[in-house]
Amino acid sequence: MAPDPTSLHGGSLLIAWQLTNKRVLIVGGGDVASGRLESVLVADANVTLVAPAPLHPLTRELLDLLPERITWHNREFQDSDLLLDPIDSHSNNPSPKYVAMVFTAIDSYRESQRIAGLCHDLRIPINAADIPALCNFYFGSQVRSGALQILVSTNGKSPKLANLIRKRIESVIPPETADAIENVGKLREKIKERAPGVGGPLSKRRMRWMVDLCGKWSMEDLACLDNEMMAALVDGGWEKGVVPGPNEVIGDKAPKANGHAQNGHAKATADEIKGISLAEVAPVVGAFIVGALVSGLALLGRARR
Numbered sequence: 001m002a003p004d005p006t007s008l009h010g011g012s013l014l015i016a017w018q019l020t021n022k023r024v025l026i027v028g029g030g031d032v033a034s035g036r037l038e039s040v041l042v043a044d045a046n047v048t049l050v051a052p053a054p055l056h057p058l059t060r061e062l063l064d065l066l067p068e069r070i071t072w073h074n075r076e077f078q079d080s081d082l083l084l085d086p087i088d089s090h091s092n093n094p095s096p097k098y099v100a101m102v103f104t105a106i107d108s109y110r111e112s113q114r115i116a117g118l119c120h121d122l123r124i125p126i127n128a129a130d131i132p133a134l135c136n137f138y139f140g141s142q143v144r145s146g147a148l149q150i151l152v153s154t155n156g157k158s159p160k161l162a163n164l165i166r167k168r169i170e171s172v173i174p175p176e177t178a179d180a181i182e183n184v185g186k187l188r189e190k191i192k193e194r195a196p197g198v199g200g201p202l203s204k205r206r207m208r209w210m211v212d213l214c215g216k217w218s219m220e221d222l223a224c225l226d227n228e229m230m231a232a233l234v235d236g237g238w239e240k241g242v243v244p245g246p247n248e249v250i251g252d253k254a255p256k257a258n259g260h261a262q263n264g265h266a267k268a269t270a271d272e273i274k275g276i277s278l279a280e281v282a283p284v285v286g287a288f289i290v291g292a293l294v295s296g297l298a299l300l301g302r303a304r305r
């Protein structure tokens with residue numbers, strides 16, 4: 001059924017932007033900049049950080065841990081910071097001249113506005129913390145567990161509610177989710193080795209088999225797959241065009257069904273979770289929760305088509 005046209009506006013595009021080996025510029029050395037730094041490092045970017053000392057303690061720690069991935073300039077921003085260093089000439093950057101992305105997290109609105117103006121002129125995507133009018137993209141509240149990543153956004157309407165909703169989502173993600181995703185990823189690679197290529201009937205068969213497997217096996221079962229079991233699945237299942245049930249492959253090692261256990265990484269306090277009723281906030285953020293959950297479910301491999 002076609003969507004209601006009145007719902008086709010007023011949101012933002014939720015995507016998983018790839019930053020591997022791209023140069024990202026962060027301006028600022030406080031609490032907010034340290035969060036941005038952690039997020040772009042997770043995304044495998046190389047970072048130039050421009051901020052006068054002292055730096056936030058987390059930023060200092062990240063600098064000590066990953067000196068080869070973070071270049072720190074102990075001073076205020078200069079316009080030339082937007083230029084790509086020759087050391088990046090072999091990297092993945094979209095422009096041979098400019099950094100791939102800019103974050104400002106500084107306590108001067110005027111300077112953020114000036115930097116954003118330069119970025120807009122040069123077509124460099126920018127996020128200016130807390131200044132939506134200057135942003136090409138907003139940050140969201142993030143759930144991460146292994147390869148699972150869920151973004152909660154209220155499209156600028158209520159960052160604090162995004163934070164509380166994120167904690168609520170974290171509290172219901174089964175603890176074995178990350179292992180299940182990791183194992184399904186390995187299994188897909190093994191099957192792609194046997195049936196390589198993109199498109200065509202082989203690709204369709206491969207996708208159908210994966211969809212059926214993810215539908216038939218529970219998250220707990222997928223999480224306990226080891227190399228031997230994967231080999232059995234590939235040889236005895238994929239090669240023969242059947243999807244064995246977990247009992248046929250895992251046997252005695254099958255986990256006891258325990259429903260959706262509480263996520264060990266959940267950070268929300270009971271009071272915080274109780275303090276917010278989803279029913280109350282649904283009119284404002286419903287569309288974005290659905291977006292986040294759909295992204296999550298897609299990653300969980302259940303809703304591929």
Ligand SMILES: C[C@@]1(CC(=O)O)C2=NC(=C\c3[nH]c(c(CCC(=O)O)c3CC(=O)O)Cc3[nH]c(c(CC(=O)O)c3CCC(=O)O)/C=C3\N/C(=C\2)[C@@H](CCC(=O)O)[C@]3(C)CC(=O)O)/[C@H]1CCC(=O)O
Pocket residue numbers: 035127128129130131132135137138139140141142152153154155156157158159160161162163166
């Ligand atoms: C999600 C999160 C991600 C992150 O930044 O990491 C994030 N803000 C977070 C926290 C937070 N920010 C603010 C409060 C105080 C309480 C409140 O106002 O709600 C708290 C809560 C706290 O501090 O506890 C104040 C605030 N923020 C913005 C404005 C300007 C305005 O609204 O006009 C003002 C008012 C300034 C003022 O009044 O002076 C603007 C933005 N903040 C965004 C992201 C983008 C939209 C996100 C969305 O669509 O939901 C956007 C548009 C641009 C951007 O910065 O990317 C992170 C939670 C991470 C987590 O904990 O999980």
Ligand SMILES: NC(=O)c1ccc[n+]([C@@H]2O[C@H](COP(=O)([O-])OP(=O)(O)OC[C@H]3O[C@@H](n4cnc5c(N)ncnc54)[C@H](O)[C@@H]3O)[C@@H](O)[C@H]2O)c1
Pocket residue numbers: 027028029030031032033050051052054055075076077105106107108111129130
């Ligand atoms: N989105 C969010 O979650 C959120 C939350 C709180 C605050 N904020 C906003 O983000 C901004 C930063 O917040 P914070 O708490 O990290 O601030 P902060 O005051 O702790 O840090 C500001 C940093 O910017 C550096 N700085 C200032 N001018 C600079 C320049 N010209 N060049 C380079 N570095 C410069 C300072 O040296 C300092 O390291 C503020 O505008 C704040 O309103 C956003």
